[in-house]
Amino acid sequence: MEAIGETEKKFQPSDQEKQKYRMRAAAFLATVSGMAAFVGFSRTIATARKQDQQLYEQATVETVNLIESGTRLATRALAWGTFYAVLGTGTFFYGIWKLSGAKNMDEFRHKMGSVLPKISKDTQTSRTEFEGLNDLMKYLSTHKKTE
Template sequence: MSEINSTKLLSKKDVFSTDFKWKATTFLVSLTDISADIGFSATLAAAKRRGPKFFDRGIMPNTKAPETGAQLALRALKWGTVYASAGCGVLLYSIWKLSGASDIEEFRIKMGSLLPRIPKNNPPVGRTEFTGLNDLLDCVPHLKGSSDE
């Protein structure tokens, strides 16, 4: 019989280690890639289900168009992904550099001092437990109405 080990909490040293950062980055990139693949595949499947005749016409090249519709869409998706990733990367990197922070802890403190504070809701005021989505949706307009007065 194998012995079950208890879960060990990560220390601050473990969280900021290079090995942990690489594992976390690999996990997030893999998760993002899988999500994008599933979304793109679902979109293609839905397009084929709606109009198989037109879908097949977009896959087969003809003399009028030098490339198929699917190739054009895939090229647009690739360039859109490159532009979006590069744009967000440049934006976030420039915010980091403009803040003058040297590490993530200093950046967190600087942004915390610039951005408005979110008040704590302790103890919670109002309802916090709902029986289902309908109960929540019924409660939201009443909560909004009481806070506007």
Template sequence: MAEKDESGRAEGKLSRFKGGMFLAAVAGTGLLAGFSTTLGMTKKKSPDMFDKGLAGGPGIESGVSVGLRALKWGTFYAVVGVGSLAFLSFKILGVSNLQEFRTEMQQKLPRIPKARTKNRVENLDSLFGIQNETTTER
């Protein structure tokens, strides 16, 4: 019994690791594609200024240093902002872990009803009012 439990935990950890690696790969690919596209559009739009910014000069800060500085400060502000928001939320609610946070939020926030509305569209046929042999037989 203990062996099954341990193998289940190992499988769960491996599954979470694979999922995390997949998400990291997707995010990295998106980041690289977005950055490359933006860089290519900038070079195509004004190649002279792009070359000047790439090399830098006496009065011009290089584009790479400006981009890295912006990335550094943006990362700093994002981490500090999200971290302080999470810290304040945990302190205000008086919880110490995510499970307690979940139960507190379920108690404090109103329940979302799962009732179906009249305006819900089930498929494209019902959206456009299309009647065919399969929809009339139902």
């Protein structure tokens, strides 16, 4: 039995390896979300440009007397909306982090694990697949809830 414990210790990643993994995971998530935001923003602008080329070109010319076009207004609204969404979400989760009093991610995970309800690992004893809505309704009407 001692050999098994020693073998398990050999396969446990060190703190440095854990930190390196977390940094790679954070970089990956930041890259993917940044690319998604860039592609989404670019696609929205391209769609607006295709729909009304003349107004789009007028909106890009800086003149004092020109009334703001719908495309330019939509572009500004999308930019501000994105800014507020990222800022609000970041502030919300930073606040949760600070209110928890955690110093690192492991400590935060343990604190949230103690606060949030546990997910049971029991096997499902009731049906989960139905042929259609009628089958589901028939099951719900005849199934007796066991507590």
